[in-house]
Amino acid sequence: MTGARILIVEDEGILAMTLENKLARLGYFPLGPVSNGKVAVAMAKVEKPDLVLMDIRLAGEMDGVTTARNIQSFSDVPVVYLTGHSDEPLLERAKQTQPYGYLIKPVSIQDLKACLEIALHQHKLDRKLEESEKRYRSIVENINDAMIIHDFNGKIIDVNKNASLLLGYESNELIGSELSLFLKPEKLVRHKERLSMLQSESGIVFEEECERRDGSLIPMEVSARVVSHESGGMIQAFARDISERKEQEKQIKEKNEQLLKALGERDRFFSIIAHDLRSPMVGFLMFIKMLTNKIEKMSLEEIERLSSEMKHSAENLYSLLENLLEWSLIQRGIKNYKLVSCRLSDLVNESVDLMQPSAAQKNISFKLRIPEDLHVFADRSMLKSILRNLLSNAVKYSQLDSEIELSAKPEGSRVLVRVKDHGIGMGKEIISSLFRTDKMSSRKGTSKEKGTGLGLILCKELVTIQGGEMWVRSARDEGSTFYLSLSAAR
DSSP, X not given: OTTOEEEEEOSOHHHXXXXXXXXXXXXXXXEEEEOSHHHHHHHHHHHOOSEEEEETTOOSSSOHHHHHHHHHTTOOOOEEEEESSOOHHHHHHHHTTOOXXXXXXXXXXXXXXXXXXXXXXXXXXXXXXXXHHHHHHHHHHHSSSEEEEEETTOBEEEEOHHHHHHHTOOHHHHTTSBGGGTSOHHHHHHHHHHHHHHTTSSEEEEEEEEEOTTXXXXXXXXXXXXXXXXXXXXXXXXXXEOHHHHXXXXXXXXXXXXXXXXXXXXXXXXXXXXXXXXHHHHHHHHHHHHHHHHGGGOOHHHHHHHHHHHHXXXXXXXXXXXXXXXXXXXXXXXXXXXXXXXEHHHHHHHHHHHHHHHHHHTTOEEEEEOOTTOEEEEOHHHHHHHHHHHHXXXXXXXXXXXXXXXXXXXXXXXXXXXXXXXXXXXXXXXXXXXXXXXXXXXXXXXXXXXXXXXXHHHHHHHHHXXXXXXXXXXXXXXXXXXXXXXXXXX
């Protein structure tokens, strides 16, 4: 680098002049010479030399090493020391300033030429390397991913700030540590297998779960490759937090499972409904055929019997269709409801009046214990449907000449409603499937009445929609008691 500006700091006048002359002959531009540290520092600030030739044993308040250190505090100018003899303590201090060379006095023009060319060239390379490292650091610090560089033994060599943020450790805590700092033993076994893969592959992508400093686990997607094979090899890994993606995958999986379950329940549900719709329709066709073909030969008693059976089939079919329609509206989110204050005794009396004809055929009576001033917060239409289904169920499975009890009482902010029959009751297996569409159960009543199991499922959904609860207690041959817990209203 001919034409370079060289600052001469030398307190021996003749040597300084000799150096100045030799530098000029070599094509350099000499600055100075100066003979003390303070002037050298001031001149370096103003002239901004390309290199400093520094007498290591400079006289005055600051020796050459101290002067060099002061100049390096504001400039990255390379320093070449001039020394007359070996002085181990002084040389050790000089090393700390990272000099670009040493010249032994007196200096030959050949040594001077070689030393300066090497020093200036090396400084130029160092600057390029420093700029390259700055660009590299700027890139790795500004990428969204965490970066970890480690060797094949798992020792961490370098990290970026995102790695520190992701794992919860400071950079100085990570650098020099082992991967075991955030990888559990069982994870390390798998990681070692991946390291073996990297010996033959240019790069791999995998998922890993790491433990943060606070003990929480974080799933990450890692892209790793070998960046150097020197000193046993170095691996550069970029990792990103995939917690959100994993949560989405989990939700999608759960939704798919729910969908498959719902589809299975729907298929079974409609299979049951189709069967239960077919039965009364077949009965209708059979009754109508008998009436059409044999009515002239039938007695009045036989006609009355057939009419009664047709009536039962019609009632069962109507109840089924009504429940099916209401259940369908709920599943499709179409059914609207409005929660208002309802006097419970009014709704119970209306529902009991509807059930009186069916109950009368089995000589079943109703015992009501509903306080007149008891109000619930509910949708009137939904609550009537619930009561109608529960009473219909009670009548269907009650023994002849028995009693159905309806009672209600306040319990804090809730109202507990009880519908108790003295019928055939249920075992644990039937109870467990009462409110499930995938295990709908239907049994014949005490007078061979047919059921679908849909009524209780509908009741459960209607109660839940209104913020209530529903459950049952029963035993075989001991009757059943259905409970409703609804919000109290004033």
